[in-house]
């Protein structure tokens with residue numbers, strides 16, 4: 612009872628919330644340093660029933676193909692941050708990939724019975740062979756930031772969903788991925804730029820925390836890194852690859868949008884997001900206060916980059 616009231620008190624107070632994340636992140640860094648990579652965070656399928664799990668997996672895979680404008684996967688694929696199931700990776704194999712690698716800084720705890728049921732469900736729907744999972748090479752305990760600098764493999768596809776926002780250095784990771792992308796290869800990353808429930812109240816409260824403090828609250832635990840849409844757009848331009856950044860969510864607006872360019876989004880939704888930004892702008896940390904309203908109003912994107 613006391614601990615629940617204490618937790619409520621902490622959540623309602625920004626300074627206490629920051630203090631909680633500082634301690635929690637310090638503990639996460641100690642766990643990682645001692646080689647303990649297991650985590651319960653990122654467990655999506657634990658919360659879904661079987662039909663919802665299968666629908667999620669199919670939706671993610673359809674999205675990858677749709678965003679890339681291709682009909683099938685091919686060659687060697689890497690999925691970053693598979694979370695608590697290999698089902699997305701298995702389905703990419705069933706739909707054309709020859710070999711797959713999963714890359715994860717942590718090892719998300721899986722429910723073996725649920726995982727078996729999801730893979731059986733995919734087999735029933737797609738007639739895929741039980742041996743597909745044998746073509747997956749799992750690299751747990753390998754952050755994307757270092758995996759792609761150390762491998763000499765070339766990839767035809769590199770994909771992720773709800774992952775790049777958790778990387779401690781997503782731009783360095785993208786640079787490394789670009790060097791390992793085969794000619795004609797494509798990367799698709801769907802990135803959720805929200806605060807993942809870190810703070811109560813205004814959805815952009817996490818952007819008010821000074822940079823050094825925020826990093827110490829997040830770098831070991833994989834909490835959102837606050838790398839926002841303009842940094843991904845700048846990376847794509849600098850990398851000199853074909854592709855684009857499209858908006859999938861807006862700050863303070865429920866549900867998803869697009870994916871579309873800012874200008875092509877519903878005008879009322881854009882106004883609502885800009886109004887959300889206006890109510891917190893004076894309190895933002897200096898780096899974010901310097902950004903245009905439109906950049907702060909984007910709360911989710913999909914990044915596609917192709918090597919010609």
Ligand SMILES: C[S@@+](CC[C@H](N)C(=O)[O-])C[C@H]1O[C@@H](n2cnc3c(N)ncnc32)[C@H](O)[C@@H]1O
Pocket residue numbers: 650652653654655691692693694695714715716717718719753754755756771772773774777778779833
């Ligand atoms: C929110 S989960 C998303 C899981 C899955 N893609 C999905 O759609 O449900 C984030 C995943 O990113 C992984 N992750 C976090 N930091 C990472 C890093 N630096 N390198 C690789 N994976 C990372 C987590 O362990 C987890 O598997």
